[in-house]
Ligand SMILES: O=P(O)(O)OC[C@H]1O[C@](O)(COP(=O)(O)O)[C@@H](O)[C@@H]1O
């Protein structure tokens with residue numbers, strides 16, 4: 001049952017996330033509260049990261065760890081802190097039986113084998129922007145496990161495919177901190193009020209414009225893009241669209257979601273399969289995007305139709321306003 005803003009069960013702007021989650025649960029008579037609790041655990045970890053991000057410069061949390069993560073990228077201190085905080089919140093919460101993270105090669109077992117859910121996460125997205133005070137985020141994706149409850153979770157629990165997500169979203173640590181998520185119905189945004197310690201419903205039932213005038217890509221890679229992409233970008237310039245690229249996927253996605261636009265991370269010479277990770281960047285944002293009326297594609301197929309084969313596989317990503325994504329896909333054909 002979809003509770004859009006006009007639905008009699010809809011809640012007004014200003015309610016807290018906790019109240020909203022409880023209320024939504026009543027719409028599902030068979031709901032037992034575990035997913036609600038898991039969403040609260042993620043929101044809690046988000047509050048802690050909000051605090052760490054805000055004072056990173058004061059407590060020596062900027063800079064690298066001098067080590068590389070499984071992606072071969074230098075791990076930032078805040079990447080590691082965020083990873084630890086989310087693992088701890090999900091383990092203590094008890095609802096997640098296993099986690100995968102951008103920062104760790106293998107499945108993280110929480111020890112809660114009675115947990116019904118698994119979580120895929122990018123603890124801190126936009127790592128290159130951490131030290132320069134530019135918006136960064138957290139991305140999460142939740143599946144109901146397919147392995148029997150009580151047993152040790154396996155790879156199968158994570159490789160179910162994007163359309164099997166039961167919830168997905170992100171937390172954006174920007175000029176304000178906002179949590180945007182969906183449980184497969186409407187998409188809602190909750191702004192964090194640190195003075196109350198509460199997330200407050202500020203963006204109910206987000207529907208993205210069907211087209212826009214903003215395009216987001218790393219122009220420095222253009223020479224390595226395939227013809228169709230370069231043709232599309234030339235077209236955007238001819239139409240005098242606005243180029244906006246923060247370099248944090250969550251932040252670029254959030255802006256385009258609200259204003260209408262397209263984010264492109266095509267295959268490049270450096271990353272022939274694209275840079276972004278399917279399970280904890282592309283799948284969750286594609287799930288959320290489709291619920292808000294957007295499209296997400298690899299250029300060859302809808303992101304949510306990609307059959308995953310490994311935890312950290314990458315994919316090209318074109319995501320945003322349907323009219324803009326469709327015209328790009330036409331050029332890639
Ligand atoms: O510097 P590039 O190549 O443009 O890549 C930027 C992209 O890479 C990312 O930083 C990858 O995510 P992480 O920071 O989580 O590794 C995206 O947030 C961003 O859109």
Ligand SMILES: [Mg+2]
Pocket residue numbers: 122124125126249281
């Ligand atoms: Mg990322």
Ligand SMILES: [Mg+2]
Pocket residue numbers: 079102122123124125126127
């Ligand atoms: Mg990251």
